Each structure stands twice: as structure tokens, then as C-alpha cells.
Amino acid sequence: MRIFVRFILFVFCVSMFSCSEKSPREVLLLKEYDSLTISIDYPLLPSYGKLVPYKKGNDVYAVGYNRHLHSLDFINLSGGEHETMEFQREGADATLVPKSFGILDSSVVWNDANGIVLLTMDGKVFGRVSQKDILSPEGRYLIKPKGVTNANYSSLGVNGNEVFIPLTPQSSRTDVCIGKVYNVDSREMTELPLEY
Numbered sequence: 001m002r003i004f005v006r007f008i009l010f011v012f013c014v015s016m017f018s019c020s021e022k023s024p025r026e027v028l029l030l031k032e033y034d035s036l037t038i039s040i041d042y043p044l045l046p047s048y049g050k051l052v053p054y055k056k057g058n059d060v061y062a063v064g065y066n067r068h069l070h071s072l073d074f075i076n077l078s079g080g081e082h083e084t085m086e087f088q089r090e091g092a093d094a095t096l097v098p099k100s101f102g103i104l105d106s107s108v109v110w111n112d113a114n115g116i117v118l119l120t121m122d123g124k125v126f127g128r129v130s131q132k133d134i135l136s137p138e139g140r141y142l143i144k145p146k147g148v149t150n151a152n153y154s155s156l157g158v159n160g161n162e163v164f165i166p167l168t169p170q171s172s173r174t175d176v177c178i179g180k181v182y183n184v185d186s187r188e189m190t191e192l193p194l195e196y
Contacts, residue, residue, distance in 0.1 A: 043066065043071070043073070044082060054103040070087050070089055072084070072101070102156045104161060108121065109158060114128070116163070116165070127184075134180065161184045164180075166178060177193070
């Protein structure tokens, strides 16, 4: 019984000393911050599933796909006018809804259900690469990653006049590259030397 009383007394003393002299929490003021206010109106949307950056001259844009108008909206972050680039739904210049897209200096690279579509800045198609050409040789690659991915997963990377197309191997082979690079100027597709 004596040991129990000493133990209780010890716990009481420890708890009393540990609760004293707590430092008060303080609220710190944010001294500097940067914000950007952009006025948007029809036909621009209040939100986009994906935005990609684009620079034209001194203006910086955030570019998003407008699903209602089948267009790309160029939202000027530098304070200038916004622009909209509409695409055709039918005919020789028709494009499907993009899975992803990238903006080059003077063209748009568009990945849809049929493959890669190369578009001028006024929405005209000047080249197409089929999924069959992207996935060749057959049986080695998948265009979509396996398993669960983020809904905002981008499957195109743009650098200069080259487009990186990441690919997923169908099997656990070790000689499968991580993707292909399509050169827009020369219209050539090469595998990256990096392997899984």
C-alpha cells in the first residue's frame, strides 16, 4: 500500500510541474505576400481540369481546355487580353477531347484517343501520329500507367520542339524504355535510352 501511495504522489508531482509555465501561442503576421487578380468573363471558365504554362513575348499565360467550346483558353497572367483558340469537331481538322496537351513556341501538341495531333496556333491540323506508331513495337508498351493515378496526370512533356510521351511497359521486362520523344520539326520519334 505504501508503494502505491508513493507512486500516486510521484505521478501527481510530475503532472503539476509539467503543466506549469507553458509558453503562450503567438500569432505571427505575414509580412510579405504576392497575389494576382485576373478578371475573367465568358467564354473563360472559373476552373480548369489542367493548366499548362505558355510564354509569348513578355506575356505569361495559363492555358486550359474549355470543354464547352472545344477550345484552349489562354489566360493572360501579365494583365493583357485573354485569347481563345477554337478547334473543329468534324472535318479534316477535327480533334477529339484531349487527354493532355502542350504548347510549343508556334504550335500545339494534343494527345487524344487517336494519338498525337499537331496543330497550328490557329487550330489547323498539320500532323498526326497514331497510337499504333507510338506503341510500336506491339506488345511492349501501354499509353496509360497501370494502377491508380492522379486524375490530373499529364502524359505529355514539352521541351523546345520535342514532346516527351511517357509509356508504361506491359510486362516486367528490363529492356523497355520509359518513353519516346517526338521531334515536331523533323517528325521523327525515338525511344529514350533510359529503361525501367
